[in-house]
Amino acid sequence: MNIVVCVKYVPDAQAERTFNASDNTTDRENVDGLLSELDEYAVEAALKLVEAGEGEVTVVTVGPDQAADAIKKALQMGADKGVHVKDDAIHGSDAIATSLVLAEAIKKIGSPDLVVTGMASTDGTMGVVPTMLAERLGLPAVTYASELTVDGAKATIRRDGDVSTQTIEATLPALISVTDQINEPRYPSFKGIMAAKKKPVEEWSLADLGVEAGQVGLDAAWTKVEAFAARPPRSQGEIVTDEGDGGKKLAEFLASRKFI
Amino acid sequence: MDFDLTDDQAEIRKAVRELAGRFDDQYWLEKDWAHEFPSEFYDEFAKGGWLGITTPEDYGGHGLGITEASIILEEIAASGAGMNGASSMHLSIFGMHPVIVHGSEELKARTLPRIVNGDLHVCFGVTEPGAGLDTTRITTFARRDGDHYVVNGRKVWISKAVESEKVLLLTRTTKLEDVQKKTDGLTLFLTDIDRSAIDVRPIRKMGRNAVTSNELFIDDLHIPVEDRVGEEGKGFKYILDGLNPERMLVAAEALGIGRAALRAAVRYGNDREVFGRPIGKNQGIQFPLADSLARLDAAELVLRKATWLYDNGRPCAREANTAKYLCADAGFDAADRALQTHGGMGYSEEYHVARYFREARLTRIAPISQEMILNYLGEHVLGLPRSY
Ligand SMILES: Cc1cc2nc3c(=O)[nH]c(=O)nc-3n(C[C@H](O)[C@H](O)[C@H](O)COP(=O)(O)OP(=O)(O)OC[C@H]3O[C@@H](n4cnc5c(N)ncnc54)[C@H](O)[C@@H]3O)c2cc1C
Numbered sequence: 108m109n110i111v112v113c114v115k116y117v118p119d120a121q122a123e124r125t126f127n128a129s130d131n132t133t134d135r136e137n138v139d140g141l142l143s144e145l146d147e148y149a150v151e152a153a154l155k156l157v158e159a160g161e162g163e164v165t166v167v168t169v170g171p172d173q174a175a176d177a178i179k180k181a182l183q184m185g186a187d188k189g190v191h192v193k194d195d196a197i198h199g200s201d202a203i204a205t206s207l208v209l210a211e212a213i214k215k216i217g218s219p220d221l222v223v224t225g226m227a228s229t230d231g232t233m234g235v236v237p238t239m240l241a242e243r244l245g246l247p248a249v250t251y252a253s254e255l256t257v258d259g260a261k262a263t264i265r266r267d268g269d270v271s272t273q274t275i276e277a278t279l280p281a282l283i284s285v286t287d288q289i290n291e292p293r294y295p296s297f298k299g300i301m302a303a304k305k306k307p308v309e310e311w312s313l314a315d316l317g318v319e320a321g322q323v324g325l326d327a328a329w330t331k332v333e334a335f336a337a338r339p340p341r342s343q344g345e346i347v348t349d350e351g352d353g354g355k356k357l358a359e360f361l362a363s364r365k366f367i
Numbered sequence: 368m369d370f371d372l373t374d375d376q377a378e379i380r381k382a383v384r385e386l387a388g389r390f391d392d393q394y395w396l397e398k399d400w401a402h403e404f405p406s407e408f409y410d411e412f413a414k415g416g417w418l419g420i421t422t423p424e425d426y427g428g429h430g431l432g433i434t435e436a437s438i439i440l441e442e443i444a445a446s447g448a449g450m451n452g453a454s455s456m457h458l459s460i461f462g463m464h465p466v467i468v469h470g471s472e473e474l475k476a477r478t479l480p481r482i483v484n485g486d487l488h489v490c491f492g493v494t495e496p497g498a499g500l501d502t503t504r505i506t507t508f509a510r511r512d513g514d515h516y517v518v519n520g521r522k523v524w525i526s527k528a529v530e531s532e533k534v535l536l537l538t539r540t541t542k543l544e545d546v547q548k549k550t551d552g553l554t555l556f557l558t559d560i561d562r563s564a565i566d567v568r569p570i571r572k573m574g575r576n577a578v579t580s581n582e583l584f585i586d587d588l589h590i591p592v593e594d595r596v597g598e599e600g601k602g603f604k605y606i607l608d609g610l611n612p613e614r615m616l617v618a619a620e621a622l623g624i625g626r627a628a629l630r631a632a633v634r635y636g637n638d639r640e641v642f643g644r645p646i647g648k649n650q651g652i653q654f655p656l657a658d659s660l661a662r663l664d665a666a667e668l669v670l671r672k673a674t675w676l677y678d679n680g681r682p683c684a685r686e687a688n689t690a691k692y693l694c695a696d697a698g699f700d701a702a703d704r705a706l707q708t709h710g711g712m713g714y715s716e717e718y719h720v721a722r723y724f725r726e727a728r729l730t731r732i733a734p735i736s737q738e739m740i741l742n743y744l745g746e747h748v749l750g751l752p753r754s755y
Contacts, residue, residue, distance in 0.1 A: 183382075294386045297416040297429060300378050 108162040108257065108279075110153040111219040113209055113240070114146040114181050116174035117230040124230070130325055131332035132199045133230055135171055142177040145225035147184070147292035152255055152285050153223045154185045154293075163187040165216055169197060169208045175308070182303035183295035189308040190216060196313055199325025202231070206239035208323060211316035213244060221262065222282040226251055234284075241282040249277045253288040370671075376438055379420075383439050386411060387446035392719045395451055398577035399722055402569075404530050405577050408448065409455045413485020418459040423467065426479035432678035433612045436460050437619035437670065444623025447719060450726035451577035453620040454526055458489050461612055462535065465605040466557055469597030478533070478557060489557070490531040492522045492583060493606070500739055502537070503549040503603065507585060509538040509556070511599075516540075516556070516590045522583040524733070528567045529579040534560050536590075537606060540599050555602035556594045564588035574725025611687035612677060613734055618670045618687075618694035621730035625663045625698035628723045632656050632705035635718070639710075652708055659701040666693035685748050692740040695730040702727035 118124045118138040127134050142150075153164045166181040167190040168174045178189035192212050200208070213222060222244065227234035241248030252264035262281050266273045267288065277283075295303070313320060321327060347356045361367045372380065390408050398405045412418060421436050422428025440460065443452045459482050466475060481487035498504040507520025518538055528534065534557075541552030560567065566584040597605055633656060636647025646652050673686035702724040706713035713720050731737050745751045 294389075294411070294415060295382050296414070297379070297382075297420065300382055301375070301429075 108156060108160055108220045109217065110157060110162065110164050110221045110223055111213050111216055112146070112149050112153045112164060112166045112181065112186065113222065113224045113236070114150065114166050114168050114177045115143045115225075115228045115230075116140050116168060116170045116177035117143040117228055120144075120229050126332065126335045130199060131335060132325065135173065140173055140176065142180040143225060143229045145227060145229055145287060146177070146181075147225075148285050148287055148289050149223045149225045150181045150184050150186060151290045151292040152252075152283075153221070155290065156221070156255075156257055158185075162220070165190060165219070167192070167209065167212050167216065169193075169200075169205055169212070171198070178308055179303060180295065182306045182308070183299045184293055185299055186306075188306055190311060191308060192311045192313075192316065194313040194320075194323075196320035196324050199328060200323045201328035201330055202233050202235045202239060203329055204323035204327055206236050206243055208313070208316065208318055209236070209240050210243035211318055212311060213240075215311070215316060218280065220279045221257070222246065222280075224282070224284045226284050226286050237282060237284040244282065246280055246282045247277040248282050248284075249275050250284040252283050252285045255283060255285065255289060372438070376435060379435055380438050380442055382415075383417065383442040384446065386415060386417075387443050387448055387452065390446070390448060390452070392447040395448055395577070396716055396719060396722065399451055399574070400576075400716070402576045402579070404527075404579075405448075405451060405455050408452060410485065412456055416483075418456055418485055419483030421461050422463070422479055422483050426467075426475055427483040428479070432674070433461070433615055434671070434674040434678050436612075437615050437674050440616050441619035441623040441626075444620045445626040446623075447627050447723075449624050449627065449723055450575040450620060450729055453623070454575060454578040457616065457620075458491055458527070458535075459483075459485070461609070461616055462489060462491055463557075464609040464612065465535070465555060466596050468608060469555075469601075469605045470557065471593070471597075473593060474557060474596065487533065488527065488531040489533045489535060490525050490527040490560075492525045492528070492534045492536040494522060494524045496521060496523045496582075500736065502606075503553070504543060505537060505539060505553070506543075507536075507538045508542070509540050509554055509590065511540070514592050516554075516592070516595070518556075518585055518588040518590055520585050522585070524570065524580050525567075525583050526580045527578050528560060528581040528583060529569060531560060533557055534583075535596070537602050550603045552600050553602040554599050555596040555605050556590050557596055558588075558590045558594040561588055573728070574722065575729055610735075611673075611683055614687045614691040614740075615670060615673050615677065617730055617734060618666070618673075618690040621691075621694040621698035621727060622663060622667055622670060623698075624723050624727045624730070625659065625666075625694070625701035628698075628702040628705035628720055628727065629656060629659055629663065631718065631720050631723070632701075632708040635705075635709050635712075646708070646710075655704040656701075656708065659697065659704055662693075662697040663701060666690065666697040669693055685744065688740045688743050691730075691735070692737055692744075695727075695737060699724075699727040699731055 118140050122138050125134050157164050164186040165188050166178055166186045168177050169192045192208055224237045238248045249264050251266045253267045254265035256263050260279045263276050419428030420431050424430045440453050495505045509516040509518045536556045538554050540554040546552040564586055568582045569579040637645050639646050670690040673683050673690045676683035705720040706724050709718050709720050712718045746753045
């Protein structure tokens with residue numbers, strides 16, 4: 108089974124994240140970045156499937172130079188090869204343009220049996236790229252998998268909702284997005300790190316994919332960030348003095364905020 | 368001159384930092400408090416293949432140098448795992464050096480792959496109550512009897528003996544009074560801790576309590592000849608080979624704790640407000656921390672030079688000793704200052720600096736005291752008369 112995993116390079120959520128002052132896009136260059144944690148689950152899910160049978164895992168990322176780090180991490184975890192789509196014109200792309208570039212890249216990679224993605228990126232957190240991508244590739248989209256099994260040409264997932272748990276089947280090829288409940292992503296082993304150095308990574312431009320510069324980037328985006336401001340500092344909480352009725356006051360407070 | 372780590376070394380540092388970072392200070396606080404071996408942590412490192420970093424590839428390892436090993440142990444200590452984390456695997460990473468260099472093929476094939484994959488825990492049995500730093504005075508005696516040795520004696524401070532299956536044991540096979548050179552007549556074994564013949568008793572100690580240190584009472588222990596490392600009578604020389612790298616690794620661990628302590632101190636210095644200002648704004652708090660940063664950075668440079676010399680096959684005793692001396696002091700001072708920065712909270716377990724302090728203190732004593740380092744530098748580098 109051949110699997111393509113879409114991975115994103117995102118600013119480290121532990122670090123100070125900000126926007127570019129010039130065009131209000133996410134600043135990806137002046138902060139430490141990494142493979143989006145939510146995509147690690149996708150890589151792990153793909154590796155598990157391939158390890159249990161046969162085939163290859165290809166990771167694809169669309170992003171600036173530093174995004175090569177996201178590919179490297181996935182290769183260190185055990186993926187077989189990487190594709191890095193980078194082009195200055197991509198800067199500022201929205202989900203629609205990103206899904207276009209990813210779709211063309213996946214077509215160029217070949218016809219995978221499965222496309223696996225995380226459930227959202229940890230920076231944009233829109234979570235719409237997987238379904239857009241499925242639409243563009245003409246694949247069934249089976250999203251938010253907390254469990255995934257593949258049996259022959261059939262994939263089965265479990266999707267946990269607030270009130271119900273669904274079991275969903277799809278025929279391959281399919282696109283599956285996975286949640287952070289699906290597995291425990293592995294850490295690169297020493298061997299994995301060394302092996303990754305020898306794994307092939309291709310770099311493609313928009314021209315390689317037959318995508319016009321005008322179809323992507325900030326100018327083509329359907330949405331635009333007009334302004335941004337730092338989150339105001341948290342205000343001082345309310346301090347309840349316990350005069351023997353602390354419990355009652357606490358309960359009243361929680362009830363007033365509809366926590367209980 | 369080139370101060371950059373290689374790409375591989377930088378990758379190793381990053382990967383170990385990430386893996387060790389999974390185990391937070393709370394994990395170590397609880398392990399230390401419960402006197403419980405950090406199995407989950409150790410298992411993750413074993414699974415990732417990190418224990419075999421310096422072991423030759425023929426025995427399942429990766430055959431890298433002391434520079435890489437020191438980076439790993441430094442990062443482990445710096446994660447907040449401190450000496451608890453480092454000691455859980457320190458010996459697996461480099462302690463088997465005498466076996467690798469001098470052991471028989473059979474002994475190596477039987478033990479090293481299991482050490483690399485984490486299955487076999489080992490400890491190092493040198494120190495004795497009556498010998499201390501004067502190692503040639505050990506009296507634990509191994510008497511040859513056909514195809515085995517019969518051993519009697521007492522060891523002290525043997526770390527991880529409770530958790531270990533085997534011990535790298537230094538004994539005398541000829542008594543001190545019967546040898547011409549006091550360094551002769553010592554023999555090294557890598558053998559099972561047969562608990563019917565070795566009574567292992569943990570010592571109550573100041574810190575690093577997730578890993579035991581023990582007294583060993585050895586009573587008619589039978590050791591098969593196959594467990595002997597190299598030749599009879601040459602054990603001291605075998606151990607000597609590993610002393611410089613050992614010092615570098617302890618230096619790296621001390622450096623790591625210093626970094627962890629400084630990080631905690633800076634965080635608290637920024638967060639804690641007294642007299643309407645963050646305490647870190649006071650030069651009385653800020654300067655000692657800045658001074659510690661400078662001292663840690665300087666100590667690190669000597670350590671890097673030492674490991675570089677060793678890995679390039681050059682003499683490195685001066686630098687190895689200096690690195691251990693400076694890193695232990697810089698690491699301890701940083702921990703002490705971090706504790707002071709935390710005020711009363713520094714004395715609680717909750718802020719972790721008390722744990723760093725106790726563990727950093729150890730690096731000034733073991734495996735070799737600061738005084739013995741100065742003895743070395745005074746005598747062998749400066750050419751002054753031996754003082755003892
Ligand atoms: C937590 C812990 C773990 C340990 N783990 C191990 C282990 O796994 N295996 C093992 O074999 N050992 C282990 N040790 C033992 C350790 O290596 C020794 O404690 C250390 O080498 C010091 O020896 P000593 O305690 O006998 O000190 P001593 O030799 O009694 O020295 C006491 C003091 O006198 C000073 N001194 C002695 N002679 C001189 C001199 N000539 N000039 C100046 N000063 C001098 C020393 O520097 C020291 O400060 C451990 C110790 C500790 C505390």
